Amino acid sequence: MAGLELLSDQGYRVDGRRAGELRKIQARMGVFAQADGSAYIEQGNTKALAVVYGPHEIRGSRARALPDRALVNCQYSSATFSTGERKRRPHGDRKSCEMGLQLRQTFEAAVLTQLHPRSQIDIYVQVLQADGGTYAACVNAATLAVLDAGIPMRDFVCACSAGFVDGTALADLSHVEEAAGGPQLALALLPSSGQIALLEMDARLHEDQLEQVLETAAQAARDVHTLLDRVVRQHVQEASILLGD
């Protein structure tokens, strides 16, 4: 797209951020009383909601029950009004199924499933407004929701997207930057151990530059972790005040 400068000479992006700067993140836990765990996150203009039910008995066929660990079931749904162009199918289409699978794989790595054999944990994610970085927002929201449900996890799962423009790695891409067509990386990290739960890359990137982009994404994920940690502590503090500690 000629004419749209993703990175200016002074190092500013389209929305005025620096290369490694994240968008404003606001998150809340326990938004719905009915579900076991719920959370809402806003990353810039991307708004995602996650709801967790479980651990509970397996619904549907008992045969799917795993004898030594819990089954993690993720469903991703994107509202029809979440994107600029109206989306025809909110769920059930290929992209939603792929996202659901990616979320499941991410959380199977983090949740201590061995503690709940023969049971099921449901994670439902709903994207209300998509402005880039939907996978990252979903993972971050789902982490908070799982923590709100009290399901034990190995570590936080923090995710962030990264891209590469003009020799510089950009963190937390917005929709405009994603649509420009450059290489994009989505990273889900377990911050304390530095282990990568999920890594996905689109478009072409030279192997020499991979290191730089990966480091930018990892640093951004760690920044997200600091924020989510603060949100959880605040929530617990408020909850303990209400319980009259």
Place this chain on the structure above:
Amino acid sequence: MAAGFKTVEPLEYYRRFLKENCRPDGRELGEFRTTTVNIGSIGTADGSSLVKLGNTTVICGIKVEFGAPPTDAPDKGYVVPNVDLSPLCSWRFRSGPPGEEAQVASQFIADVIENSQVVQKEDLCISPGKLAWVLYCDLICLNHDGNILDACTFALLAALKNVQLPEVTINEETALAEVNLKKKSYLNIRTHPVATSFAVFDDTLLIVDPTEEEENLATGTLTVVMDEEGKLCCLHKPGGSGLTGAKLQDCMSRAVTRHKEVKKLMDEVFKSMKPK
């Protein structure tokens, strides 16, 4: 002890409260839960609203698109509502194609739009026979704690009042539509339909705004949709226990009061948003 009793004999537990003319959450029989509404929070939608009726949360997003008007009504646009009840909002729903409750709710909203003439379809026409506006209204339930129909109707109304249509001119030479995104105007909302739902207990007692537990214990439900001038837009009573004419009249007078409450809330919200 009370919790144990509630699990074993939920109906008896409820009857004890109803005898004292109140409900477990402290409300009276004719009292609604706290209603809050938030308008225009979704930037990508052309009109949006979020309504909370107690714990029941419904978000409505409206997207406008071009469409060809139907052949039997060439000077009319149309409105397509859709209610989405996913496993996100409650235990009871399964993922997959829309279940019964979602389809009934979608049809109910379509009937309300049609009967109340909230939006005059002729206003949506751009070029008769060729081009018209199509409003896709998607209502997503985020948390189901009973009384979905009231929340959906309110969310839809608030979102419709928030929709802005850009100006469209048909270029005479190319016969193509030119959209001017800078000039937008609000939809002309003719009427304000407000829904009031009731649950029937033991074939006699009527309670307003049932929660999910109350809906499960009820022997019947009734939803009345009222307009400003006290005109009845829709009456939805899907089977269940019978009601006498007198009880129905009580319901309708309660619906009229509810209409005033909701209208007041909506006017307050829109007034606070005006300086833009």
